[in-house]
Amino acid sequence: MPLTPLAEIEPVSRESTAAIIARQLREAIMNGSLPPGAQLGETDLAAQFQVSRGPLREAMQRLVSEGLLRSIRHRGLFVIELEPDDIHDIYSARLAVERAALIRVLQGDREAAADRLAEAVREMADAAGGEDPAAVTEADLRFHEVLVAESGSKRLARMSRTLLIETRMCLSALRSTYSSDEERVTEHKRIAEAIRSGDQETAVSLLAAHMEDALHRLAPGTTLLPQG
Numbered sequence: 001m002p003l004t005p006l007a008e009i010e011p012v013s014r015e016s017t018a019a020i021i022a023r024q025l026r027e028a029i030m031n032g033s034l035p036p037g038a039q040l041g042e043t044d045l046a047a048q049f050q051v052s053r054g055p056l057r058e059a060m061q062r063l064v065s066e067g068l069l070r071s072i073r074h075r076g077l078f079v080i081e082l083e084p085d086d087i088h089d090i091y092s093a094r095l096a097v098e099r100a101a102l103i104r105v106l107q108g109d110r111e112a113a114a115d116r117l118a119e120a121v122r123e124m125a126d127a128a129g130g131e132d133p134a135a136v137t138e139a140d141l142r143f144h145e146v147l148v149a150e151s152g153s154k155r156l157a158r159m160s161r162t163l164l165i166e167t168r169m170c171l172s173a174l175r176s177t178y179s180s181d182e183e184r185v186t187e188h189k190r191i192a193e194a195i196r197s198g199d200q201e202t203a204v205s206l207l208a209a210h211m212e213d214a215l216h217r218l219a220p221g222t223t224l225l226p227q228g
Contacts, residue, residue: 021049021059029068029079030168031134036081040069066162082169084219090170091215092224094163098144098211099204101151101160106200113150114196120146121189128181136181137171143188170218177217187213 028034046056060077063069069077082090105113120143127135141164148160187210194203212224 017051017055018058018062021051021056022062024049025059025063026066026068026165029063030165032169034079036079036169038079039075040077040079042076066165068165080169082166084222086166087170087219088215088222088224090163090166091211091218094144094160094167095208095211095224097156097159097163098147098207101148101153101156102195102203102207103200104151104153104156105147105195106198106203108150108152110195110198113146114192116146116150117143117188117192117195121185121192124181124188125185128185136184137168140171140184140188141168143192147191170214174214174218 025034025040034040040060042053042056046053049056060069064071064077068080070080071077080086120139123142124136124139127139130136144164144167145160148157151157187206191203191206191210194206208224215222215224
């Protein structure tokens with residue numbers, strides 16, 4: 001008996017034009033090519049991408065829903081500018097997600113997870129002091145992506161992806177606050193070692209201290225610690 005066609009089902013196709021545009025705009029925001037506060041002009045972008053305004057508008061609305069663009073009535077779309085409260089919110093959410101991921105990792109194959117985390121630490125160490133500052137940042141983000149991925153939770157991974165996009169916007173400013181990249185390498189190495197040893201209390205404490213330190217550098221006067 002033939003299947004009844006479903007009007008809602010469309011043929012599977014390759015990545016849509018809107019998705020490609022959204023990905024490229026997202027990367028431009030993350031690497032600073034589109035800096036905070038920059039206005040996105042439809043006419044110029046449509047000409048640059050060589051597309052009609054339809055898929056461009058769809059792509060930009062995706063980034064609005066992700067929180068990377070904001071719409072101002074009668075003015076247009078702008079790249080978000082992260083205020084201290086935004087940075088605090090990002091790192092508070094990241095700590096909640098990554099703490100949950102870390103605990104799941106410790107309940108699973110922590111040796112395999114520690115191996116992958118150690119690999120990210122080595123990438124960071126190799127990049128430290130090099131000519132490409134972005135390489136250290138990429139390795140830093142890779143460490144946190146691996147930590148969440150190793151938890152095996154699709155939902156934690158999905159939440160983490162958006163948070164890490166916003167985090168990337170902060171990292172060029174964060175890097176300038178360290179006297180050397182070795183400090184960042186050491187922080188991540190200690191977290192990986194605590195996971196390998198199965199010491200949950202130490203691992204969680206190091207992760208929280210890592211997030212608190214980054215927040216203090218990016219938004220002095222704010223804290224993730226409970227206020228009594």
